[in-house]
Amino acid sequence: MSNAEQTRLELIAALIQLSSIRPEWRMGQTLANLAATAGRIDAGGVWDLEDDEALAAARTLLKEHADRQASVVA
Numbered sequence: 001m002s003n004a005e006q007t008r009l010e011l012i013a014a015l016i017q018l019s020s021i022r023p024e025w026r027m028g029q030t031l032a033n034l035a036a037t038a039g040r041i042d043a044g045g046v047w048d049l050e051d052d053e054a055l056a057a058a059r060t061l062l063k064e065h066a067d068r069q070a071s072v073v074a
Helices: 003-021 027-037 051-073
Strands: none
Touching: 003 027, 003 051, 027 051
């Protein structure tokens, strides 16, 4: 399996996780949020977003969610 294929599989898994913690986000909103988190805030941000950038952004959003949950429990 190539690195690109592995990254895509990890991104899909992260999208599934994001969908479970943010069920109110439509897929387009999720992709726009990934682009914004990756710093791609221009009009073509989602279009230009690379899979590795999207994966890093998804991991950032998932970590932020986990950190918020941990602070609520603490």
